Amino acid sequence: MKSVRVFGQKGVAVDKLPDPQPHGDFVVVKVMASAISGTERRYYDGSTPDPWAGARENGGHEAAGVVWKVARPGPVREGDRVALFGAYRHCGRCRACLSGRWLFCQDESAPPQAAGYHAQYVTIRSDFCLPLPDEVSFEAGALLAAPFGAAFRSLGRTELTALDRVLVMGQGPLGLAVTLLCRFLGAQVIAADTNDYRLACARACDATATVNPSAGAFMDAIAGFTRGAGVEVAIDCTGSADGRLACLEAVGRGGRVGLLGIAEGLQLDAAQAGQLFAKEIALSASWYVDPAQVLTVADLVVRGLEPARIITHRFPIEAAAQAFATGFGGEAGKVVILPWGA
Numbered sequence: 001m002k003s004v005r006v007f008g009q010k011g012v013a014v015d016k017l018p019d020p021q022p023h024g025d026f027v028v029v030k031v032m033a034s035a036i037s038g039t040e041r042r043y044y045d046g047s048t049p050d051p052w053a054g055a056r057e058n059g060g061h062e063a064a065g066v067v068w069k070v071a072r073p074g075p076v077r078e079g080d081r082v083a084l085f086g087a088y089r090h091c092g093r094c095r096a097c098l099s100g101r102w103l104f105c106q107d108e109s110a111p112p113q114a115a116g117y118h119a120q121y122v123t124i125r126s127d128f129c130l131p132l133p134d135e136v137s138f139e140a141g142a143l144l145a146a147p148f149g150a151a152f153r154s155l156g157r158t159e160l161t162a163l164d165r166v167l168v169m170g171q172g173p174l175g176l177a178v179t180l181l182c183r184f185l186g187a188q189v190i191a192a193d194t195n196d197y198r199l200a201c202a203r204a205c206d207a208t209a210t211v212n213p214s215a216g217a218f219m220d221a222i223a224g225f226t227r228g229a230g231v232e233v234a235i236d237c238t239g240s241a242d243g244r245l246a247c248l249e250a251v252g253r254g255g256r257v258g259l260l261g262i263a264e265g266l267q268l269d270a271a272q273a274g275q276l277f278a279k280e281i282a283l284s285a286s287w288y289v290d291p292a293q294v295l296t297v298a299d300l301v302v303r304g305l306e307p308a309r310i311i312t313h314r315f316p317i318e319a320a321a322q323a324f325a326t327g328f329g330g331e332a333g334k335v336v337i338l339p340w341g342a
């Protein structure tokens with residue numbers, strides 16, 4: 001099979017490897033679509049060593065496909081369409097796992113799911129294979145857990161309603177998912193990014209209004225959008241300290257701010273902290289999603305949400321180097337690798 005290898009300093013190769021075989025609880029999935037995540041940038045440019053180096057070829061963790069081979073009968077069967085969950089491990093037995101919050105599992109002895117999904121086949125523990133409805137395409141399936149599940153979780157934590165006006169800071173793939181999901185759920189969105197290409201993507205994802213903070217007058221745009229009240233909800237998808245502070249500034253009294261994704265810190269000076277209290281801002285942080293929420297997002301897709309609208313580029317696996325260069329080149333929304341072609 002063909003498998004992508006990402007090795008830092010923008011090195012990307014496509015290797016020929018033996019087809020993997022199922023064993024125990026691990027099944028083999030034929031990957032039909034595999035999206036590049038923003039979190040893979042650190043492995044691509046080598047700024048952070050891959051914690052799974054040696055255990056996997058690449059950091060791909062957003063994919064969907066068909067179960068190809070199983071080692072023994074179980075709830076996951078050959079031929080099942082599946083969305084692959086991207087968290088690394090869960091034991092299934094602790095209080096967190098039993099309540100569905102796999103991300104909070106503290107059992108380090110659970111076998112890890114470490115495979116990178118940018119390959120024609122991937123060996124994966126069967127419980128990481130979530131059911132994918134027939135109505136949901138593989139491309140949409142690849143985006144269910146992240147970025148759309150992560151977006152859904154963050155919006156749930158901010159208690160979003162259709163009445164809300166939402167600032168979405170950052171219109172990379174994650175921000176575009178938040179924008180599209182907010183609009184699908186009936187809220188108004190002002191989308192912000194310093195990159196005009198991405199603002200065009202935001203408009204294509206139904207943003208009600210857009211603003212480029214580097215052009216100045218950012219708070220005037222927020223005031224104009226909300227008749228001076230400030231937004232009810234702000235979601236930071238930039239991961240930057242500036243983006244997060246802009247969210248705190250843009251919400252009105254009683255506003256809710258969601259910090260989405262793992263990134264830089266947040267430091268408040270005395271005046272900024274004062275705003276937090278004076279406006280009684282509700283602050284929440286999140287970075288991924290629980291498996292049951294992925295099924296809920298799949299339901300939304302059946303009802304008309306179109307995750308593939310954030311995809312701007314598709315590449316065959318042979319062009320993986322071009323896929324990464326495009327994805328991290330600044331002029332792209334979501335980039336998807338199609339391991340078996342279009």
Ligand SMILES: [Zn+2]
Nearest residue numbers: 091094097105
């Ligand atoms: Zn657990």
